[in-house]
Amino acid sequence: MNELGRALRAWRERTDPATAGLARTTPGRTPGLRREELAVAAGISVEYVVRLEQGRMATPSAQVCLSLARALQLTDDERAHLMRLAGHPVVHRRVPQLIPHSVHRILERLDAQPLSVFDATWNLLHWNRLFAAAFGDPEQIPTERRNLLLMQFGNDHDRSRIRLADQAAFETSLVADLRSASGRYPDDPELAALLARLNTLPRFADLWSSGSVAEHRSGRKTVLHPEVGEIELDSDTLTTDGAHLHIVIYTPRPHTDARNKLDLLATLGTQRFSTPSP
Structure with missing residues (x-):
């Protein structure tokens, strides 16, 4: 088969x-x-x-x-x-990982929010300072582990957590999105290796066997920050044509104090991540 x-x-x-x-x-x-x-x-x-x-x-x-x-x-x-x-569309061999200059310009305009960019297989490619300040600096994670599905299903989480009521829908959506990528890039050896690793994780393997195909578009997360406490965030995913990059933008959940806490982290983040002037 x-x-x-x-x-x-x-x-x-x-x-x-x-x-x-x-x-x-x-x-x-x-x-x-x-x-x-x-x-x-x-x-x-x-x-x-x-x-x-x-x-x-x-x-x-x-x-x-x-x-x-x-x-x-x-x-x-x-x-x-x-x-x-079935072999009818033209497929690409490798998953693109280059972020075009046009996308970087968009990211600069969204810098007031935590944001991150993933490739089609959910490898983390880029993040801004507010993302690092809120979720923890991805530089501390080995490059080969900077994959959202490996972190989610391998229980190797960042500071964030997902309500139990939302977790099943979030994980199902991620797996369905990855299956879509597997059809788009069937010959990518790195994608094949990722799937082999993920299928050793029972929760992922069970969802993968369902055959669902979809695009992941939104979610809800609570950041457990060691200095400012809980930050309630909504996430929305924008997907680019062609390279199929995922731009994930986190916004304060309405009727919470998340905006004030993000503003505080923006100040703390600037102090921690700033570089000396030339």
Whole structure:
């Protein structure tokens, strides 16, 4: 079974026959759609579905992929992932890690907020002084560990914590975003190595097996700062076209004292991280 086959099977097994417009007269032995039901809904043969899932089929046409996407009720992100797995779009070999000058100019205008920039696989590439002052200086973390998923699932956290009620949604969103990147950059050896490391972590492996594909867009965090106490923050993720960089901007949560604490940290951060004048 190849990656396309695994994705199709995961999507099939999660699809509710009732919402797909298929009525069953007998209980299903397995969750989701049977192969026969998917074949009917997509207008293809059962044998074709079997060969696709087992990785024994040549690349399916774009038309077949779209029919499968409709039958499986895939999201826009998942449909794009299916097309990439089937080999239709042009894919890049390596995950870009260069931050363009145009993005740096945008970051300068957002410097009043803690912010960070990650590549498509959530490796930390850039951060500002307020981010370091709030979350801790990433320079203290070895470069190979500066990956958000490794820190989250390896329990190697920064000063921040996520409410238990928000943690499941946050982790599911991150894993779904990484799967999208894996379809976009299927030949990147560093991404393959990252996935091998992450799949040794049970919580990640369980989420990865679900086959979800999406983009991570927002979250909530509480920074436990040793000097100013708890800082309640919302995070929003902006994703650039092309390089698919993630720009994460943290803003004070409304009706909290987070803005005052960030302003205080901006002063402390300036004192700690300033460099002598030439």
